[in-house]
Amino acid sequence: MTRVHVVAPTRAPAPAVLPDFVTDVRPPAPGPEHRATGRAAELGGLSGVLVPFDPGGHDALVLAAAVLRDTRRIGVTVEFSAAAATPVYAAKLSASLQRYHAGRLAWWLAVDQDPAVARAHGDVLTGPARYERADEFLTIARGVWSGRGYSREGAHFAVLDGGLPDSRVARPFPRVWLSGTSPEALDLSARHADVHVLAPGDDPALVPDGVAAAVRLPFAGDAGAFTDQLRAYEAHGVTEFVVDPADPVADAYRLAEHVLPRLAKETGHAG
Amino acid sequence: MPVDIYWRIAMEGDAPALRLGDITRGGFGPYRPGALAPGANDGYGPLDYMAEVARATERAGFVGGLMPSFPETDDPWAAAASLTGETSAYRFMIAFQPGFLHPVQAARMSASLQAATGGRVVYNIISGGGGPQQLWWGDRVDHDDRYARTSEFLDVLKGVWNGPYDHDGRFYTVAGGALPPDLRGQPFPEIYFSGSSPAAIAAAGRHADYYLSWLEPFDALAEKFAQVRAHSDTPPKFAVRVDVLARETEDEAWEEIRRGWARASDRASGGTESVGWKRGRSFTEGAGSSYRDLEVQPNVWGGFDRLRPGPLFGLVGDYHQVAERLDELIRLGVDAFILAGVPHLEEARRVGRHVLPLLKGKLS
Numbered sequence: 001m002t003r004v005h006v007v008a009p010t011r012a013p014a015p016a017v018l019p020d021f022v023t024d025v026r027p028p029a030p031g032p033e034h035r036a037t038g039r040a041a042e043l044g045g046l047s048g049v050l051v052p053f054d055p056g057g058h059d060a061l062v063l064a065a066a067v068l069r070d071t072r073r074i075g076v077t078v079e080f081s082a083a084a085a086t087p088v089y090a091a092k093l094s095a096s097l098q099r100y101h102a103g104r105l106a107w108w109l110a111v112d113q114d115p116a117v118a119r120a121h122g123d124v125l126t127g128p129a130r131y132e133r134a135d136e137f138l139t140i141a142r143g144v145w146s147g148r149g150y151s152r153e154g155a156h157f158a159v160l161d162g163g164l165p166d167s168r169v170a171r172p173f174p175r176v177w178l179s180g181t182s183p184e185a186l187d188l189s190a191r192h193a194d195v196h197v198l199a200p201g202d203d204p205a206l207v208p209d210g211v212a213a214a215v216r217l218p219f220a221g222d223a224g225a226f227t228d229q230l231r232a233y234e235a236h237g238v239t240e241f242v243v244d245p246a247d248p249v250a251d252a253y254r255l256a257e258h259v260l261p262r263l264a265k266e267t268g269h270a271g
Numbered sequence: 272m273p274v275d276i277y278w279r280i281a282m283e284g285d286a287p288a289l290r291l292g293d294i295t296r297g298g299f300g301p302y303r304p305g306a307l308a309p310g311a312n313d314g315y316g317p318l319d320y321m322a323e324v325a326r327a328t329e330r331a332g333f334v335g336g337l338m339p340s341f342p343e344t345d346d347p348w349a350a351a352a353s354l355t356g357e358t359s360a361y362r363f364m365i366a367f368q369p370g371f372l373h374p375v376q377a378a379r380m381s382a383s384l385q386a387a388t389g390g391r392v393v394y395n396i397i398s399g400g401g402g403p404q405q406l407w408w409g410d411r412v413d414h415d416d417r418y419a420r421t422s423e424f425l426d427v428l429k430g431v432w433n434g435p436y437d438h439d440g441r442f443y444t445v446a447g448g449a450l451p452p453d454l455r456g457q458p459f460p461e462i463y464f465s466g467s468s469p470a471a472i473a474a475a476g477r478h479a480d481y482y483l484s485w486l487e488p489f490d491a492l493a494e495k496f497a498q499v500r501a502h503s504d505t506p507p508k509f510a511v512r513v514d515v516l517a518r519e520t521e522d523e524a525w526e527e528i529r530r531g532w533a534r535a536s537d538r539a540s541g542g543t544e545s546v547g548w549k550r551g552r553s554f555t556e557g558a559g560s561s562y563r564d565l566e567v568q569p570n571v572w573g574g575f576d577r578l579r580p581g582p583l584f585g586l587v588g589d590y591h592q593v594a595e596r597l598d599e600l601i602r603l604g605v606d607a608f609i610l611a612g613v614p615h616l617e618e619a620r621r622v623g624r625h626v627l628p629l630l631k632g633k634l635s
Contacts, residue, residue, distance in 0.1 A: 056451040057453060058453060066353070080376075083373060084373050086409050087409070093346040093349045097353070100350070101353070119444075122445045161407060168298045
């Protein structure tokens with residue numbers, strides 16, 4: 001089954017300038033249109049929304065929580081770095097989001113960040129060590145998630161007799177998204193990923209067995225041509241698409257009304 | 272000076288009554304008939320109950336809610352970010368321990384929440400009780416070092432907020448940290464700072480807008496405030512976290528306590544290093560075994576920790592008595608309250624309707 005996700009905006013759009021004589025009651029600083037994008041994805045039957053880490057935009061976790069509250073069915077994938085929080089804390093925060101929002105949160109762990117961006121966010125780790133840290137982060141997060149009495153002493157993080165409290169409300173561990181084509185990246189995916197995201201042109205055969213292959217690509221051309229592009233990837237085993245829209249809200253509806261039906265015609269399922 | 276009165280929001284689930292204790296609201300414990308917001312098949316879950324508490328709190332006359340954070344609770348950042356659209360004036364007082372989040376990430380999250388709420392974020396900075404609980408969180412930093420880290424954390428957070436900012440310190444290194452243009456110029460959240468140890472009081476002097484204490488016998492509280500003043504170049508304002516059990520008559524109020532006490536267990540401290548908790552216990556040392564023996568001064572009762580996890584002291588009495596005790600605290604120098612009661616929803620409405628209107632403040 002093919003799944004289509006749309007990338008949510010993280011910055012406020014520049015407001016259209018209204019003529020002087022038109023009464024303007026718009027609030028002074030409207031935020032990004034992430035909520036409208038999420039609702040469009042939900043109404044249109046898309047599979048989800050990706051809220052990317054954007055150093056120049058609003059925080060992805062805060063935006064993702066609002067999208068989750070506005071929707072009931074779609075998945076919401078939030079991108080963040082393993083340097084932003086300890087794995088215990090990331091697990092605790094995410095467990096609450098899962099309890100609140102019917103288990104629809106997914107994590108995209110950003111590992112291969114631009115070094116200047118990383119330093120500005122307090123992260124001085126570089127090179128393959130970042131993949132070791134990501135491995136430890138995901139291992140510990142899963143460990144405390146699965147129950148009481150979990151201990152681990154790692155190079156970057158540690159926990160003693162940890163474990164999240166029991167919840168009556170279902171609280172699945174977030175689906176894990178990873179990306180990258182280096183041996184370290186692919187190795188990390190083989191151990192932890194549910195979804196591995198490729199760039200256009202990457203070989204889908206690189207994606208480890210048992211991990212869903214995804215491609216992140218811009219929404220370009222008309223709906224027919226774009227659908228053909230997705231079908232070509234499908235033929236190579238790609239089952240998830242992350243679409244970077246030019247105009248998130250409008251493009252989410254275009255995907256819903258014009259691309260999904262075309263995809264469904266071929267494959268029987270799409271969303 | 273206006274007094275800010277907050278109401279706690281239950282992050283650990285809620286009980287139908289203080290005397291009953293069992294958490295049946297909010298989806299943590301096992302299901303039982305009568306449980307609210309179980310999140311089973313109807314799609315309504317823990318967050319919907321919390322949203323109801325937030326709305327009731329706002330309507331009842333409180334300025335916002337303290338969202339506490341312990342191993343057994345939900346997470347305040349997750350809750351606040353999920354509830355931004357439910358209220359229009361309610362302030363989200365987010366409890367967190369520096370060290371679990373990187374300060375740059377905390378700055379980004381805070382500024383984004385400020386933008387989403389119109390500046391309604393307030394911090395409750397806690398530095399941790401220590402002991403096994405701290406290792407549960409995956410934190411190996413020692414008690415006194417945690418306050419040094421808290422100080423550095425807040426330096427970095429403020430530096431990035433007003434960035435660009437470079438920092439090479441003991442716990443954090445940042446090069447060119449800044450908020451993006453979309454998030455610049457948001458108001459920096461007010462800081463409520465908790466901690467009873469000398470290390471905490473020293474750190475509070477530097478960073479706190481409000482020094483927040485659990486309720487204690489009033490003379491002990493006055494002494495604690497004096498200590499904080501002595502350690503601060505610019506003394507902070509003072510806030511107290513107070514459980515309230517107020518009823519139309521005093522007998523009704525104590526009857527609730529009596530019934531709760533009959534089924535209460537003596538909760539162990541859990542090996543906590545929390546100086547506040549030990550201090551609290553010391554005020555009732557040698558008290559008799561009856562629940563009334565823990566009434567250390569009129570209406571000030573030190574047994575709340577036996578009825579639900581958390582602070583020891585709170586107020587028990589009729590509406591007028593409770594209001595009078597709160598007025599006494601205001602005269603003693605308290606600038607803000609975080610009140611609480613179980614169940615948080617109905618008790619917010621009751622206290623807002625029957626107690627808050629009786630307050631006279633400094634004039635009393």
